[in-house]
Amino acid sequence: MSTVLRFLPELGHWITHNLDAGAPPDGLVDAMVGQGMAAGAARAIVAAFVDARQRGVAPPVDSVALPDDESARPFIARPRLAPGHRIAAVDREVTVHARGRDPVWAALGPVLDADECRALIDMARPRLRPSTLVDPMSGRDVVSEHRTSWGMFFRLGENDLVARLDRRLSALMNLPLENGEGLQVLHYPAGAGSEPHHDYLAPTNAANRESVARSGQRVSTLVTYLNDVPAGGQTVFPHLGLAFSPVQGHACYFEYGDGQGGVDPRCLHASSPVEQGEKWVVTKWMRERRFVSAGEALGG
Known part of the structure; x- marks a missing residue:
């Protein structure tokens, strides 16, 4: 069984024109959602056009088909963050300084102490590489002028400190470690x-x-700041009117996935340029189920 999503041919012309002009597919989805289209429908329609371009075939004219479990539906928020002003996170109690419910977001801290922040920076520094973004057309990681940071990844439980933080952040985000x-x-x-x-x-x-x-x-993100930034460097949410200041050990938390494949585009965010000093952050992303990397899937 499949669900057929129908749309006006004029929408298809608009999508084609913007893709030809180099517009990112995510931006087209956001614009369609902004005009009242369900997020699932917008994603499916844009994805069909991108897929057609990659395969060198004609794009859809006025409809796309998708399996029922991927059909368009309203985003249904199911908050995961525990209620209250303080949250138990295995080995520490984290204060909730501010929170919102639609979408779910929170300013939290302290999540890490100063020694943990410094240790993460020291371990990460020799492994930094220019940060990449996933090219929406090819799926390849590319260095982009849209992100001018340097980054690296730790493996889950890579050492004692990382394992302790993996457990703490998983408990704070209220999802299984895996x-x-x-x-x-x-x-x-x-x-x-x-x-x-x-x-x-x-x-x-x-x-x-x-x-x-x-x-x-992905359903939720926790960005923890590893140092104080004298000026600039805020995590900014343009649709929500929020800006989180980078304070060592404190964190910005937000949810955007309903656990059923639905996502909330209002959680669009950016890092404003660092005006003085430098900025270090550690990010934890959570999935709907056990995270399996591409290398693990290939037996690597």
Whole structure:
């Protein structure tokens, strides 16, 4: 069984024109959602056009078909973050300084202590590489002018400190340890930042679709700041009117996945340029089910 999504041919012309002009598929999805289209329908339609371009075939004219379990549906928020002003996270109690419910977000801290922050920076520094973005058309990791940071990933439980933090952050985010991707450390030198983007995986290329098939969609993010930034470097949410200041050990948390494949585009966010000093963060992403990397899936 499949669900047929129908749309006006004029929409198809608009999508083709913008893709030809180099517009990112995520941006087209956001624009369609902004005009009242369900997020699932917008993603499916844009993905069909991108897929047609990659395969060198004619794009759809006025409809796309997709399996019933991927049919368009409203995003249904199911908050995971525990209620209350303080949250028990295995080996520490974390204060909730502020929170919102639609979508779910919170300012948390302290999540890490100063010694843990310094240790992560010291371990990450020699392994930093220019940060990449996933090219929405090819699915390949590419260095992009839209993100001017340096980054690296730890493996789950790579050492005692990383294992302790994996357990703590999983408890704080209220999802199983196995659902978490490995910790990512990013370094933003003075002047560096990132353009607005979503953390969920848009189904616009084979790599993203395969990752979602293995592990489910990303559903929540925890960004913990590893140092104080004298000026700039805020995590900014343009649709929500929020800006989180980078304070050592404190964190920005947000949810955007309903656990059934639905995502909330309002969690678009960016890192504003660092005006003074530098910025270090560690990020934890959670999936709908156990995270299986591409290498693990291939037996690597």
